[in-house]
Amino acid sequence: MAIAYPHFIASEKASMETGILVPSSSALSPRSTPPSPVILTQDELKKIAAYKAVDYVESGMVLGLGTGSTAKHAVNRIGELLHQGKLKNIVGIPTSKMTHEQAVSLGIPLSDLDSHPVVDLGIDGADEVDPYLNLVKGRGGSLLREKMVEGACKKFIVIVDESKLVKHLGGSGLAMPVEIVPFCWKFTAERLQKLFDNSGCVAKLRTFGETDKPFVTDNGNYIVDLYFKRDIGDLKAASDAILQLAGVVEHGMFLDMATTLIVAGELGVTVKQK
Numbered sequence: 428m429a430i431a432y433p434h435f436i437a438s439e440k441a442s443m444e445t446g447i448l449v450p451s452s453s454a455l456s457p458r459s460t461p462p463s464p465v466i467l468t469q470d471e472l473k474k475i476a477a478y479k480a481v482d483y484v485e486s487g488m489v490l491g492l493g494t495g496s497t498a499k500h501a502v503n504r505i506g507e508l509l510h511q512g513k514l515k516n517i518v519g520i521p522t523s524k525m526t527h528e529q530a531v532s533l534g535i536p537l538s539d540l541d542s543h544p545v546v547d548l549g550i551d552g553a554d555e556v557d558p559y560l561n562l563v564k565g566r567g568g569s570l571l572r573e574k575m576v577e578g579a580c581k582k583f584i585v586i587v588d589e590s591k592l593v594k595h596l597g598g599s600g601l602a603m604p605v606e607i608v609p610f611c612w613k614f615t616a617e618r619l620q621k622l623f624d625n626s627g628c629v630a631k632l633r634t635f636g637e638t639d640k641p642f643v644t645d646n647g648n649y650i651v652d653l654y655f656k657r658d659i660g661d662l663k664a665a666s667d668a669i670l671q672l673a674g675v676v677e678h679g680m681f682l683d684m685a686t687t688l689i690v691a692g693e694l695g696v697t698v699k700q701k
């Protein structure tokens with residue numbers, strides 16, 4: 428069910444800093460002209476989805492802390508609630524070095540999967556979400572640690588703005604990342620491309636910006652991005668085929684892992700349970 432935002436006017440938009448979407452008093456007073464709607468930026472939508480997800484966090488939980496521009500808002504919010512004393516005894520398991528640094532700067536106590544092999548709740552963004560809550564992740568390069576942590580979560584909430592919704596994975600025409608070992612990376616990239624010849628796949632090594640310098644993951648590996656011209660079909664078969672290639676470490680398809688999806692769009696927030 429979609430929860431619509433209250434009639435936004437400019438002063439209400441400012442209240443999003445707290446994540447609480449409450450009409451200002453002026454919005455409740457009679458006025459001669461109707462309030463003009465405020466168009467929310469993509470980052471504001473990400474923040475709304477993130478804050479909604481943090482409503483599910485309870486004191487004492489072990490939390491999987493996601494990575495990226497959407498998850499960053501959730502981690503900030505958790506830090507804020509800890510400092511306000513509204514959350515207590517939280518332990519975070521970060522999914523990247525970047526999130527680790529963010530959590531340390533916020534004073535969130537951290538641990539790892541060795542000490543906490545069962546995680547109560549994970550919250551993370553995604554690059555694509557299909558109608559069955561299958562995901563593409565890893566365009567920020569953090570897919571391996573994310574898959575390890577989120578695979579250990581009892582509940583995994585995915586937070587996105589509505590631009591991430593697709594009919595089928597790969598459908599955005601953007602990258603589907605695969606983490607590979609650096610050894611003979613061209614060989615592995617060619618084999619990956621060949622696997623999906625029928626879907627018009629092009630495999631590209633991820634580099635730093637316009638340079639030829641390979642992007643290196645937190646685990647010292649490379650990323651090959653797969654671009655599809657056509658539907659890749661059976662996702663489980665695609666996943667198995669990729670993982671069978673020696674040289675592949677992990678791919679960015681997160682199949683059957685998300686338990687809840689929170690989408691923020693122009694018309695409101697939607698929560699979908701699996």
Ligand SMILES: O=C[C@H](O)[C@H](O)[C@H](O)COP(=O)(O)O
Pocket residue numbers: 493494495496497498551552553554564565566567568569570573
């Ligand atoms: O490697 C990056 C992660 O999978 C991110 O969660 C994903 O790319 C979504 O990132 P953002 O929230 O910045 O769109």
